[in-house]
Amino acid sequence: MTTVTMTVNGKNVSADVAPNTLLVDFIRNNLRLTGTHVGCDTSQCGACTVHVDGDSIKSCTMLAVQAEGADVTTIEGLAANGDLHPMQASFKENHGLQCGFCTPGMIMSAVDLVKRHPNPSEETIRSELEGNICRCTGYHNIVKSVKAASEKMGG
Amino acid sequence: MPVENGIGAAVRRKEDQRFITGNGNYLDDMNKVGQAYGYFLRSPHAHAKINGINLDAAKAAPGVVDIFTGADMAADGIGGLICGWGITSKDGSPHNAPPHNSMAIDAVRHVGDQVAFVIADSLQQAKDAAELIDVDYAELPPVTDISRALSGGAPQIHEEAPGNVCYDWELGDKDAVDAAFASAAKVSKIDLVNNRLSPNPMEPRAALGEFDPGSEELTLYTTSQNPHVARLIMSAFLAIAPENKLRVVAPDVGGGFGSKIFVYAEETVTVWAARKINRPVKWTADRSEAFMTDAHGRDHVTHAELAMDDEGHILGFRVSTKANLGAYLSTFASAVPTYLYGTLLNGQYKIPSIYVEVLAGFTNTTPVDAYRGAGRPEATYVVERMMETAARDLNMDPTEFRMKNFIQPDAYPYETPVIMTYDSGDYPANMNAAKGLIDYAGFAARKAQSEANGKIRGIGCAAYIEACGIAPSAAVGSLGAGVGLWESAEVRFNPTGSVTVFTGSHSHGQGHETTFAQIIADKLGVPIESVEVVHGDTDKVPFGMGTYGSRSLAVGGSAIVKAVDKIVEKSKKIAAHLMEAAVEDIEHEHGVFSVAGTDKQMTMGEIAFAAYVPHNYPEDLEPGMAENAFYDPLNFTFPAGTHIAEVEIDPNTGVVDIVDWAASDDFGNIVNPMIVEGQVHGGVAQGIGQAMLEGVVYDDESGQLLTGSYMDYCMPRADDLPSFKIDTTGTVCPSNPLGVKGCGEAGAIAAPAALMNAITNALGKDIDMPATPEKVWRAANA
Known part of the structure; x- marks a missing residue:
């Protein structure tokens, strides 16, 4: 076992974990933040996407110990003081989700996407979200949600 | 007057708050x-005898609680998994139903077949211990291709199914079809493969079992589209526990698409x-397990022929299909290539005679x-690829060929030669609307x-029909179904005026x-925030047949309407008493009860309160305000429409760019157009x-299995798809009180044929799905 310490959603957390513990398992099992999901075993689906030091990361590709000292944000930490992040609100407003399973990862990727491309075209949005699989929506309303949110986020 | 957030409003979803904040469960x-x-x-083998399983080393591994095999379950009297729909072959014999054990007893029949269940204090310990299990396999030759499996001389998979045949089924009038072909001026033919798919809901299947030794109640939390059906089957056929001691809960479920039925x-x-271990146990599939064990879909090989007169009117349709059912019969597997397929081969057309035969068999593959x-x-793919081929053979515009043969809007009820009675529709209107949306007339210029620009452009349509609102119990019973397909609902007013609705439908x-x-909100005037919809728990909901076949609104919603009707009927009596009027004089609209011809009125909330505090109350009436209802549909519903795809192919790379997509669907009345559009988007994708x-x-x-992960199985991603132009042109469904038809599957039914018609139109030759760049490039450059 090894001790890891990091900041998650603004709180300092520390736990003893097996050295091969994935960041996603640390988040889900140790911290009980179950909004971050696991949808595949090959880092393809993106359901586990979180922000590590401001960048979107598939948390199944990273060991918990690699996030030592990092500042991690999960879907649970995205809303500020009870106010939804514009991306969260936009997914609801534009019916950008159905079953909701891919949604946390999709939103975390989308926030990062808009940070890097403040006024993204449909093509850019589709290309940037290539690493997040949704089986329900056909992406039509996800693209619409991201576009609408980007306008609200001051793009 | 429309009610706020009532029927027809694009209400933003109540459930979204928890999903967008990471609080789904x-x-x-x-x-x-x-x-x-x-x-x-x-x-690890597709086909092998098991000569022995040695668990000794594994049981001694750290953290192991216990390890079970199929023999342990059999010794405990636990039955095998069942197929709930009996199919009768041409010769009158019932379908061959080999045993389907939850864990292998003497043989394995597909890669991923369950051999042992290892339980440990941690998942890692369970995985480590599993590696210490010594299974003595004697490998046998496998067969995965359905044509080879049925061709004679292939490896025999079950002794109960000689020649690997499950059934040899037929529907329709063979003699009439033969006569139609004998008199035909023109015959068109097509050979098709309907490729096998993995459903891939993003949430993998999972289960959590818990036993309470005090009450002797067993609870299964599971990823199910129909928890009551799961309880029924586990209790009645598997002897897991009596129904009253078995609770099945399906919490938030992350997609199903059939695979969680x-x-x-x-x-x-x-x-x-x-x-057995008197301790909660959790199992969660990883994606590799999902690919190996979630029931697959499709996998048909079909030859079809269409007979026409010299003006292009259809005279007869003949279809012969081989269906791959996999290694074992899954719960409703037998019905899919028969009564959910052959009965829809009439499409939207006037076809005087149809004959279909389906030879279904076993292979060493995941159950389908x-x-x-x-x-x-599968039916729409056959019909609509056939129509396209016939039109091409006749040198007719494919949309004109369809228009010539469509059932007309005044022809309902319309009985097809394959035992369906269509109740409503306007197929020409949907076709014309879709053509307008995509500017069909402008295609030649594009x-x-x-x-x-050195590209090849193609356009193709599919005029689909489906039978949804599954289904009238007596009708499906006569066709072999082992269950009734009604739905239940309870509408419970709380004394303070909020409402809890219990539904047997399940939302995933x-x-x-x-x-x-x-x-x-619409019927009873209750603000939508004050309505709670409860589903997915056998201890809470009276009963339920669950969600599949685009049935939830048509059947589950109708059950809610029936319960509401009872609420209104009772409320009228209370209102009459309190307002000192005759019951016949009480009028009701959207939760307001008024005395005809006066300004006296009461709200639903006031009446509900009076029902729970019955100080001044009709003597002969029970207090309380909760009603339940069961609704058995009168007919299937028949959503239909036209989808048109336009593609541009780069002949140098074989890459197909879907440049436009238009759909006009008839779903009957629509409760929430935003949700309906979303369902179409997802289905089309x-x-x-x-x-x-x-x-x-x-x-x-x-x-x-060569496609066992997202590295190998190509899921549609955002950059593979276009945005869609979706429109609805509705005719009211006459068979249910909401006038709705169902929308969940339409896109998945229409899209393959529309897209393949567009791609083959561009290429000028046929190719099979999936139209990968390699296949398209070869066709374009042959």
Whole structure:
């Protein structure tokens, strides 16, 4: 076992974990933040996407110990003081989700996407979200949600 | 006057708040005190005898609680998994139904077949221990291809199914079809492969079993589309526990698309094992297990022929299909290539005679069952590829050929030669609307422009029909179904005026918490925020047949309407008493009860309160305000429409660019247009996936699954798809009180044929799905 310490959603957390513990398992099992999901075993689906030091990361590709000292944000930490992040609100407003399973990862990727491309075209949005699989929506309303949110986020 | 958030309003979904904040409660998010973890040792072979299983080393491994095999379950009297729909072959014999054990007893028949269940304190310990299990396999030659499996001389998979045949079924009038072909001026023919798909809901299946030794109650938390059906089957056929001692809970479920209808081995083993060890056990599939064990869809090989007169009128239709059912019969597998397929081969057309025969068989592959559309996409693919081929053979515009043969809007009820009675529709209107949306008339100019740019452009349509609102119990019973397909609902007013609706339908993305609340808001005037929709728990909901076949609104919603009707009837009596009027004089609209011809009125909330505080109350009336209803549909519903795809192909790369997509669908009345559009988007995406990207591939020699991860199985991603132009042109469904038809599967049914018609139109030759760049490039450059 090894001790890891990091900041998650603004709180300092520390736990003893097996050295091969994935960041996603640390988040889900140790911290009980179950909004971050696991949808595949090959880092393809993106359901586990979180922000590590401001960048979107598939948390199944990273060991918990690699996030030592990092500042991690999960879907649970995205809303500020009870106010939804514009991306969260936009997914609801534009019916950008159905079953909701891919949604946390999709939103975390989308926030990062808009940070890097403040006024993204449909093509850019589709290309940037290539690493997040949704089986329900056909992406039509996800693209619409991201576009609408980007306008609200001051793009 | 429309009601705020009532029927027809694009209400934003009530359930979204928890999903967008990470507060959904999916199965793997749940944990119980003292929980152990289960892991399945699975067969690495497609076909093998098991000579022995040595568990000694594994049982001694750190953290192991216990390990079970199929022999342990049999010794405990646990029955095998069942197929709930009996199919009769041409010769009158019942379908061959080989045993389907939850864990292998003497043989394994597909890669991933369950061999042992290892339970340990941690998942890692369970996995480590599984590696110490010594299974003595004697490998047998496998067969995965259905044509080879049925061709004679192929490896025999079950002794109960000689020649690997499950059934040899037929429907329609063979003599009439033969006569039609004998008199035909023109015959068109087509050969098609309907590729095998993996459903891939983003949440993998999972189960959590818990036993209470005090009450002797067993609880299974599971990723199910129909928890009551799971309880019924586990109780009645598997002897897991009596129904009154077995609770099945399906919490937030992350997509299903049919694959979570079925009663699978893993859920069965998990709940049984929880009682054996008297400790909660959780099993969660990883994606590799999902590919190996979630029931697959489609996998047909079909030859079809269409007879026409010299003016292009259809005279007869003849279809012969081989259907791959996999290694075992899944829960409803037998019905999919028969009554959900053959009955839809009439499409939207006047076809005087139809004959279909389906030879279904076993292979060393994952079981095949209902996947979004279930039989109806296969039927539409045959019908609409056939219509396109016939039109091309006749040198007619394919949309004109269809218009010439459409059933006309004044022809309902319309009886088809394949035992369906269509109740409503306006197929020409949908066709014309879709053509307008995509500017069909302007295609020739766009094609010329593409050619000038060195590209090949194509356009293709599919005029689909489906049978949804599944289904009238007596009708399906006469066709072999082992269950009734009604739905139940309870509408319970709380004394303070809020409402709890209990429904037997199950939402795993469809938005029932919103749609069903809209019905209550509309009918009873209750603000939508004050309506709670409860589903997915056998201890809470009276009963339920669950969600599949685009049935939730047509059947589940109708049950809610029936319960509401009872609420209104009772409320009128209370209102009459309190307002000192005759019951016949009480009028009701949207939750307001008034005395005709006066300004006296009461709200539903006031009446509900009076029902719970019955100080001044009709003597002969029970207090309280809760009603339940069961609704058995009178007919199937028949959503229909036209989808048109336009593609541009780069002949240098074979890459197909879907440049436009237009759809005009008839779903009857619509409760929430935003949700309906979303359902169409998702269905079309899965249909495009089938046509261009997806396909389960086995190596026929070794029986190994070659598409076992997202690295190998091509899921549609955002950059593979276009945005869609979706429109609805509705005719009211006459058979249910909401006038609705269902919308969940339409896109997946229409899209493959529309897209393949567009691609083959561009190429000028036929290719099979999936139209990968390699296949398209070869066709374009042959």
